[in-house]
Amino acid sequence: MFKRMIAASALVTLALSPIAAIAQDEAPAAPRVYAKVDYNMADDPENILLLDLSNGKRVAIRLMPDWAPNHVERIKTLAREGFYDGVIFHRVIEGFMAQTGDPTGTGQGGSPLPDLKEEFNPMPHVRGTVSMARAQDVDSANSQFFIVFYPRFALDRHYTNFGRVIAGMDAVDAITRGEPPANPTKILQASIAADGKPQKMPAPAAAPGSITADMLSAPISN
Secondary structure, three states: OOOOOOOOOOOOOHHHOHHHHHHHHHOOOOOOOOOOOOOOOOOOHHHEEEEEEOOOOEEEEEEOOOOOHHHHHHHHHHHHHOOOOOOEEEEEEOOOEEEEOOOOOOOOOOOOOOOEOOOOOOOOOOOOEEEEOOOOOOOOEOOOEEEEOOOOHHHOOOOOEEEEEEEOHHHHHOOOOEOOOOOOOEEEEEEEHHHOOOOOOOOOOOOOOOOOHHHHHOOOOO
16 A cells, blocks of 8 residues: 555445445444635635646635644645645546645655644545545654545544635646546645745647747757
8 A cells, every 4th residue: 555645445435445444443423514614715815725736727725724733734834845846646536536745756755744643623525625645554644635526424534634625626626537647737836825926837838830949949950
């Protein structure tokens, strides 16, 4: 099993996956919790994570320090250090989730910072949930996180839920699938809204027949 990956089967039906078995065997049934998340982009920019993706789209994530203060602080620290810039979505499963945050692109890497103690909470893994990936040890989360495409309540109380997409879910839906994808989607820039970094997007494709900088520097062939 890859280090720091979600311990769920690639099967879309999580009822057949290891994590579902853990939830059934070890965790008593708990009442569903419905959390209010502020979708106003102007509110609390210190806790809005922006991901500019190589698919030309931007994702805005509301970070929730009340749910997982240490995990939120880690994500903000790494984003401000530029750690996530250029990192791919290395594990993207249709109908399940998109995982990123590993600079090696293998699912086995992390940051130089120490692993985090779990901050499991009752917040549900609904569509757009942003949660921390980990290895089998519950205290092994570090830098990798995933975004859920559809509700996956079997993950509740087993992975640290620390935020939710509040804008740009279409950008998440457009992330290239694969484990890893043949042509993976990248995070071009991760930033905190309060820092006011300009949006970073891919350069537009050159129009057919136009001259590009690459053409000017290329050797002339016969």
